[in-house]
Amino acid sequence: MHEKRIALDVMGGDLAPDSTLRGALAACDTAGDMRLPPQRILLVGDKALIEDKLAALGGNPGFAIQHASQVIEMADSPASALRAKPDSSIAVCVGVVKQKHAGSIVSMGNTGAVVGAATLGLGTLEGVRRPAIAVTLNLTGHPVTLLDMGANVAPRASDLAQYAAMGAIYMRDVVGTPRQRVALLNIGEEASKGTDLLKEAHVLLTESGLDFVGNIESNQIFNSVAEVVVTDGFTGNVVLKLMEGFSGFMLQLLLKELKSHAAQWSESALRSVRKQIDYAEYGGALLLGVDGIVIKGHGRSDAGAVANACRQAARALDADVNSHIVSGLASQSARA
Amino acid sequence: MHEKRIALDVMGGDLAPDSTLRGALAACDTAGDMRLPPQRILLVGDKALIEDKLAALGGNPGFAIQHASQVIEMADSPASALRAKPDSSIAVCVGVVKQKHAGSIVSMGNTGAVVGAATLGLGTLEGVRRPAIAVTLNLTGHPVTLLDMGANVAPRASDLAQYAAMGAIYMRDVVGTPRQRVALLNIGEEASKGTDLLKEAHVLLTESGLDFVGNIESNQIFNSVAEVVVTDGFTGNVVLKLMEGFSGFMLQLLLKELKSHAAQWSESALRSVRKQIDYAEYGGALLLGVDGIVIKGHGRSDAGAVANACRQAARALDADVNSHIVSGLASQSARA
Numbered sequence: 001m002h003e004k005r006i007a008l009d010v011m012g013g014d015l016a017p018d019s020t021l022r023g024a025l026a027a028c029d030t031a032g033d034m035r036l037p038p039q040r041i042l043l044v045g046d047k048a049l050i051e052d053k054l055a056a057l058g059g060n061p062g063f064a065i066q067h068a069s070q071v072i073e074m075a076d077s078p079a080s081a082l083r084a085k086p087d088s089s090i091a092v093c094v095g096v097v098k099q100k101h102a103g104s105i106v107s108m109g110n111t112g113a114v115v116g117a118a119t120l121g122l123g124t125l126e127g128v129r130r131p132a133i134a135v136t137l138n139l140t141g142h143p144v145t146l147l148d149m150g151a152n153v154a155p156r157a158s159d160l161a162q163y164a165a166m167g168a169i170y171m172r173d174v175v176g177t178p179r180q181r182v183a184l185l186n187i188g189e190e191a192s193k194g195t196d197l198l199k200e201a202h203v204l205l206t207e208s209g210l211d212f213v214g215n216i217e218s219n220q221i222f223n224s225v226a227e228v229v230v231t232d233g234f235t236g237n238v239v240l241k242l243m244e245g246f247s248g249f250m251l252q253l254l255l256k257e258l259k260s261h262a263a264q265w266s267e268s269a270l271r272s273v274r275k276q277i278d279y280a281e282y283g284g285a286l287l288l289g290v291d292g293i294v295i296k297g298h299g300r301s302d303a304g305a306v307a308n309a310c311r312q313a314a315r316a317l318d319a320d321v322n323s324h325i326v327s328g329l330a331s332q333s334a335r336a
Numbered sequence: 337m338h339e340k341r342i343a344l345d346v347m348g349g350d351l352a353p354d355s356t357l358r359g360a361l362a363a364c365d366t367a368g369d370m371r372l373p374p375q376r377i378l379l380v381g382d383k384a385l386i387e388d389k390l391a392a393l394g395g396n397p398g399f400a401i402q403h404a405s406q407v408i409e410m411a412d413s414p415a416s417a418l419r420a421k422p423d424s425s426i427a428v429c430v431g432v433v434k435q436k437h438a439g440s441i442v443s444m445g446n447t448g449a450v451v452g453a454a455t456l457g458l459g460t461l462e463g464v465r466r467p468a469i470a471v472t473l474n475l476t477g478h479p480v481t482l483l484d485m486g487a488n489v490a491p492r493a494s495d496l497a498q499y500a501a502m503g504a505i506y507m508r509d510v511v512g513t514p515r516q517r518v519a520l521l522n523i524g525e526e527a528s529k530g531t532d533l534l535k536e537a538h539v540l541l542t543e544s545g546l547d548f549v550g551n552i553e554s555n556q557i558f559n560s561v562a563e564v565v566v567t568d569g570f571t572g573n574v575v576l577k578l579m580e581g582f583s584g585f586m587l588q589l590l591l592k593e594l595k596s597h598a599a600q601w602s603e604s605a606l607r608s609v610r611k612q613i614d615y616a617e618y619g620g621a622l623l624l625g626v627d628g629i630v631i632k633g634h635g636r637s638d639a640g641a642v643a644n645a646c647r648q649a650a651r652a653l654d655a656d657v658n659s660h661i662v663s664g665l666a667s668q669s670a671r672a
Binding site: 003004006008013015018019020022023024025026027034036040041094097103104105106107108111114115118119122123124125126127128130131132133134139140150151153154162163165166168169170172173174175185187194195217218219220221222223233234235237238239241242243244245246247248249250253254287289290291292293294295296297301302303304305306307309310311312313314315316317318319320321322324325326328330 | 340342344349351354355356358359360361362363370372377430433440441442443451454455458459460463464466468469470475476486490499501502504505508511521523530553554555556557558570571573575578579580581582583584585586589590623625626628629631632637638639641642643645646647649650651652653654655656658660662664666
């Protein structure tokens with residue numbers, strides 16, 4: 001029974017412990033297919049605090065509590081915090097799993113501390129050299145798991161192949177998708193694209209026996225072409241945080257439009273939003289550093305985007321940007 | 337005069353030549369502050385075709401035309417296409433700039449061909465080792481230039497420092513922002529974060545004399561903390577295409593909501609959209625590969641997200657995913 005328990009790091013996260021305790025209660029309250037019995041959750045953190053909070057929230061429905069006297073803060077440096085706070089809630093979570101008092105950890109706390117404590121404390125699975133952080137996006141009924149989202153910024157090609165295998169198994173057995181197509185995140189579809197790491201990973205994945213569909217570009221993540229998308233931890237972290245920041249930004253824009261249009265909210269408002277986020281409205285991509293002004297517009301540019309790109313070229317020419325770059329770089333190297 | 341001309345690659349792009357010719361006309365038609373005189377645009381491409389099309393569009397308002405007999409297609413391999421098609425519209429564009437018959441190129445064509453032709457044909461600016469592709473996002477009145485968006489997937493740290501200097505000059509002189517704060521795209525704010533390349537670039541940028549604000553994470557691109565964001569061409573390309581794919585995906589969701597709600601479109605529809613794109617709805621990030629189920633939720637998780645993360649942990653435990661990973665990897669290495 002204990003091995004099916006979830007050790008919940010009550011103290012971790014910006015909104016903890018309120019959010020974590022309310023979350024534990026919600027997981028056990030919900031009607032429907034996924035109500036957890038309270039016995040499956042082990043609360044880890046300051047025991048007196050947890051008991052007080054639970055009393056205020058209507059009582060403890062049956063959670064076990066494991067005391068932890070310390071907390072690793074979100075801003076703490078992971079490695080030194082793990083050394084300095086051996087009785088932190090996250091370290092205790094790892095300890096209870098190690099001792100088989102629980103089989104799982106849920107933490108909203110410091111990512112580096114969670115990854116570090118789990119990797120060192122639990123060790124990697126047999127055959128796994130490096131763990132990966134996997135995130136599943138539920139894209140309108142087509143879940144996609146992306147990994148690694150930041151555990152290891154410099155993986156080997158064989159690590160990427162392992163991520164793929166782990167991700168496919170996760171999708172099959174936990175998420176339950178009928179297919180587990182694996183794609184490698186790259187900047188072009190051809191096998192010859194990208195860094196040496198990716199070329200080597202492409203070879204390994206082709207030979208892996210997985211349902212490998214090849215390289216995809218990041219815009220294809222949303223096109224239901226694969227259920228597992230593999231990348232290094234640096235790129236993955238950039239992707240994850242970009243989606244977070246960008247969706248927040250877009251929704252802010254939408255809310256602003258919504259308020260100013262009230263009942264008139266319509267497709268024209270959406271077009272206005274698209275205009276504000278579309279770089280084609282500004283022009284195209286500028287090739288900085290060649291001896292000339294080179295604008296690369298989007299291949300699907302319409303007339304308006306082409307006109308914008310022309311105006312952008314005119315602005316760059318009028319500003320004589322290249323001679324400024326030459327002199328700016330010269331003065332920079334003179335200073336160096 | 338000629339050096340202020342813009343050589344427009346009429347043949348390049350998915351919608352060319354219609355979009356490019358209409359774009360050239362639009363650039364000269366528009367009322368307001370940025371109407372270009374037709375004499376500033378040199379059309380490059382199939383001369384007879386261009387004359388026919390212009391006649392059908394109401395006549396040539398005064399564009400000069402430079403004939404090019406070949407076209408590099410979007411799907412062509414850049415390097416071999418540039419060799420096989422020496423009279424392609426993009427090669428001719430580069431030629432006219434080299435001969436000072438124009439000062440700028442605008443192309444919607446094959447990116448690799450544009451970058452390759454421009455870099456080889458025009459050479460880099462004095463002091464510049466590698467060019468960078470810069471894209472300016474017009475974020476609700478706060479433009480941000482990101483570079484490199486894909487010219488060079490493996491830059492040196494000194495290249496990144498050059499990109500920063502070029503980007504800052506571009507923002508000052510062409511876009512005209514009052515400040516030119518430079519940020520380095522990374523996966524954490526501390527100087528010690530990221531790859532060796534980024535650590536070295538951080539040192540160089542700190543010493544550069546630029547208004548360097550340090551590392552930023554990708555979600556901060558939208559927070560008006562910098563006017564110039566520097567990254568390698570691989571990461572930049574992933575970022576750019578992700579924004580493209582993600583915004584298209586979000587707008588599709590929004591249109592669907594809009595249609596089903598009609599006049600009832602409201603903040604609840606936005607919440608429904610957010611729910612569909614928010615990975616916290618699915619749970620948290622899963623640390624795959626450690627000997628235990630480790631879910632890392634978002635630091636700002638609310639109770640609902642914590643509950644989802646707990647359910648996700650339960651699903652993973654119930655599916656016994658780790659033993660499947662171990663056996664899956666074992667059979668994979670047995671096969672290898």
